[in-house]
Amino acid sequence: MPPTVRRIPRPTAQRLSLYLREIQPLIAQGQPTLSSRELGEKLGVSSAQVRKDLAWVVQSSQATEAGRSGVGYNCVKMNESIRQVIGAHRRRSTVLVGAGNIGRALLAYGGFAQEGFSITAIFDSSSRMQGKRIGTLMVQPMSALRKVIRTNRVAIGILAVPRSAAQNVATQLCEAGIRGILNFAPMRISVTPGVSVTNIDMSVALEQLSMDISIHDQLRINSEGAA
């Protein structure tokens, strides 16, 4: 039996995306290598952390070559290996459900295409939206969802509908055989086993920030009192 292949740690996984975004511009400007210290400083992460993370990448991607002592990591190689681990080495097609502001913001951002994700189709339940063009895509009725996902083997559904509709749409996505859902609705959705969900929840983020501010305040008060 192989010695229990441990899964990639979640915090590591999150940082890999950040590394990717730092590395890419460097490749564009032709920088050949990058040290763990340099990369870490850009992101406020310790160099040891970067090396541990990249060690996971090398292991998981079965890359032939890793970093070089005294030199650093090869930017191009690292980019490829990280993208392979992330699963962004081949394009993943997505559908967007909900043609409201969030949906349009995503389309406008566009950085996705560069990262290997492409939006295949847009759906909206409102007949007012249907048939409208957003960018190069036409908004389709929900009735077309299942077929589009099946025939294009769409992996990811982006759920950008109001809370009240979210669970219903999530269920439809699951039934159509989606593999993962990026959920912008401010609620937990339940899905078929085997379907992954990532939540982007602006209320939670705002409250997190508020809490950080409160904590900061308390530290300030404490240190003033102590000093």
Next chain:
Amino acid sequence: MPPTVRRIPRPTAQRLSLYLREIQPLIAQGQPTLSSRELGEKLGVSSAQVRKDLAWVVQSSQATEAGRSGVGYNCVKMNESIRQVIGAHRRRSTVLVGAGNIGRALLAYGGFAQEGFSITAIFDSSSRMQGKRIGTLMVQPMSALRKVIRTNRVAIGILAVPRSAAQNVATQLCEAGIRGILNFAPMRISVTPGVSVTNIDMSVALEQLSMDISIHDQLRINSEGAA
């Protein structure tokens, strides 16, 4: 000397927002109490975890009363205590910089007001947007930013501008004395010490999801191979 008051753990902090959202509808329907098991099941968290988290809330908020054995937690009391810990017990005023799709999505969502956050003003550097009304607010020029933040003691800046403008605006927010920034730009921003930042990064989220899907695939393959 007090026995080193440990800071609230970050994962706990994130879950508190989720607890809040589950509790609020229950209060509205008049449910008096909630057990850690019930709350945990709604969110896929163990009951022990919920109790540990709520123990932090009780400690940090210096609440007089906590849960009751055999009964559960008082919904109303818990709501108040959590909001106090989060710093949402009194309204925090925010400004929105960037009147694009993300900004409008935030305004349209509106759930913030209910949670104790209110958007005081909107700014945009484009003269095309300036003077336009979005909801009840008028888009103001960047030149007004500093004064509005100072005079209204605005705590939070929501940064919804393109990547290229993000660092510049962040710096302006810091100089105006902002306490925290909710950053939607797909990059790390650097800020004055003492200013908190929370990032909402859609690329990172999408890649996280992609990775989860890949991992799922591998498990499937492995277990098929093993079986």
Next chain:
DNA sequence: GAATGTGAAAATATTCACAGCG
């Protein structure tokens, strides 16, 4: 010298399990 790669140590976070309360 400058950097990687990595065990070992430390710090954090989660789960267990049970005494004790209502």
Next chain:
DNA sequence: CGCTGTGAATATTTTCACATTC
């Protein structure tokens, strides 16, 4: 009973520190 509160045990993640390589 059912449920909280919490130490103790476990698991996970980060940091340290150093032998090793270029």
